[in-house]
Amino acid sequence: MVVTLGDSVPAGTACDCTPFPDLYAHRASPGATSINLAEPGFDTTDVQEQLDAGDVRADIRAANVVILMAGANDMAAAFDSGDDYPATARSVRTTVSSIVDTVRREHSGPVEVLVLGYWNVVADGAVGLSTYGPDGLAEARQATRDCNDALRQAAESSGATYLDTSVAFTGDPTGLLAADGDHPNAAGHRAIADLLEKQWPFRPA
Incomplete structure (x- = not known):
């Protein structure tokens, strides 16, 4: 069983399609169960608090694989407000x-x-x-690098595995994004599922 925690990206917001955690689970094993607990708007603290729920913990106990994708909303808030990216990234890493x-x-x-x-x-x-212009988009990419560094460090320090999804969105990612430009479309979700299938050696039963 695959259990997914996180934000609007793994939840499939703005896609009207099967989100990548479900695609991955069913590709890995046709009979695999995918429990997608990701919620739009969640930041890392929201995910941490979600784990207090007894039914969520029961799902975690039954999982073969847990996918965690959170941190974008933490960094997006810093980007919007002009807060310190490294400080926000440290908080993401800790959480x-x-x-x-x-x-x-x-x-x-x-x-x-x-x-x-x-x-x-x-x-x-x-x-x-x-929306942001060239300079703003460059700034957003710096916030993203800080976020990804924090996620990679958190994975390394806690014994998890880090997977960089940006390799599926190289060049101009417009064709992999929904109309809002913020979430993957069906092709984007397939691209992330392809990456998981290719790089993640575990196959859930």
């Missing part, structure tokens, strides 16, 4: 490490935890360029 530790403590047996990074923490492609 994500705590989430992974909680998952491992809650699980009665071995569980694979995969932490996913982002191609951009705000709108990208043609929408991002129109």
Whole structure:
């Protein structure tokens, strides 16, 4: 069973399609169950608090794989307000490490935890360029690098595996994004599922 925690990206917001966690689970094993607990608007603290719920912990205990994709909303808030990216990234790192530790403590047996990074923490492609301009889009990419560094460090320190999804969105990502420029479209979700299938060696039963 695959259990997914996170924000609007794994939740499939603005896509009207099957989101990548479900695609991945069903490709890995046709009979695999995918429980997608990701929620639009969630930041890392929201995910941490979500783990207090008894039904969520029960799902975690039954999981073979836990996918975690959170942190974009933390960094997007810093981007919008002009706050310090490194300070926000440190908070993301601490909270994500705590989430992974909680998952491992809650699980009665071995569980694979995969932490996913982002191609951009705000709108990208043609929408991002129109909204922020070249300088603003460059600034957004710096915020994204800080976020991804924090997620990678959190994964390394907690024994999870980090996967950089930006490699699926190289060049102009417009064709992989929904009309809002902020979330993957069906092709984008397939691209992330392809990346998971190619790079993630675990196959859930």
